[in-house]
Amino acid sequence: MPWHDLVFTAGSLLAIVTLAPTLTDVRSSVPRTTSVPSALVAFVYTVAFLTLGLTFSAVGSLMTGVLWGAIALRCAPGGSVDRWTVAQWAD
Numbered sequence: 001m002p003w004h005d006l007v008f009t010a011g012s013l014l015a016i017v018t019l020a021p022t023l024t025d026v027r028s029s030v031p032r033t034t035s036v037p038s039a040l041v042a043f044v045y046t047v048a049f050l051t052l053g054l055t056f057s058a059v060g061s062l063m064t065g066v067l068w069g070a071i072a073l074r075c076a077p078g079g080s081v082d083r084w085t086v087a088q089w090a091d
Helices: 003-024 032-051 055-074 081-090
Strands: none
Touching: 003 055, 032 055
C-alpha cells in the first residue's frame, strides 16, 4: 500500500469524524449549495482513487460523499418539517 493511500484515507476519516455531529444535531443547517457540491466532489475523488489503485482512499472518499449526501437531505434549511418538530421538543 502506497503511503499516499494512508494520507488520503486519514483525511477522509478526519472529514467523517468532523461531519458526523452535523448529521446528528437536529439544529444543524447546511445549505445545499455547500453539501451537494461537496458530495459530488467526494464521489469524483472516489472514481479517481479507484483508477489509481488507492482502494482505502476510495472507500474513505465514498463514505465522505455518502455523509455529505445525507447532510444534503437532512440538514438543508427548510428541508424537513419533522427535523424542526424534533428540535422544538429538544428545548
